[in-house]
Amino acid sequence: MNKCTTSLLLLLSFLLTGSSVIGQHQENSEQIKTLKIAFFTEKLELTPEEASVFWPIYNAHENAKEALRAEQRKEIRDRFETLESLSETEAKNALARYLELEEKEEELDKAYYKRISNEFSAVRTLKLFQAEQEFRRRLLQEYRKRKGSQP
Numbered sequence: 001m002n003k004c005t006t007s008l009l010l011l012l013s014f015l016l017t018g019s020s021v022i023g024q025h026q027e028n029s030e031q032i033k034t035l036k037i038a039f040f041t042e043k044l045e046l047t048p049e050e051a052s053v054f055w056p057i058y059n060a061h062e063n064a065k066e067a068l069r070a071e072q073r074k075e076i077r078d079r080f081e082t083l084e085s086l087s088e089t090e091a092k093n094a095l096a097r098y099l100e101l102e103e104k105e106e107e108l109d110k111a112y113y114k115r116i117s118n119e120f121s122a123v124r125t126l127k128l129f130q131a132e133q134e135f136r137r138r139l140l141q142e143y144r145k146r147k148g149s150q151p
Contacts, residue, residue, distance in 0.1 A: 032139070036135060037055070039131065039135050040058075040128070040131050040132075040135070043127060043130070043131035043134070044124060044127055044128060044131060050120070053119055054116075054119070054120070057112070057115055057116060057119065061108070061109075061112040064108055065105065065108060065109075068101060068104055068105050068108065071101060072098070072101050075094075075097055075101070076094055076097060076098045076101070113125060113128075116128060
């Protein structure tokens, strides 16, 4: 493991330790985004010129996905709490809307990866898949490790 990756993991460990104060969540979120930028830039071996093309595309995609997730939470997942009081018709409508939003997310991902593969090579696009999975895996491992060490 090279120095940059080791530094990122140590910083990630530091960020994920500590309190569960609500205000801390936003700060941790921003710090995780910073780690993600460094991690992806390293894994994809982005030059400054490539980074100036990649990050606006990536950020636009992430913002669109977050808006879709917020819509999903608002329209669907909040209704799960009142599932017992939903009529069959309301439940069918909620299910249909959920599936519609899932399809939107799939289309959003397809358009994103197609655009990335047009800007970069197919090999680099596959490296992006790999980097995303590895970052999520490391983040979850660190979270589980920290969660397990709390009293």
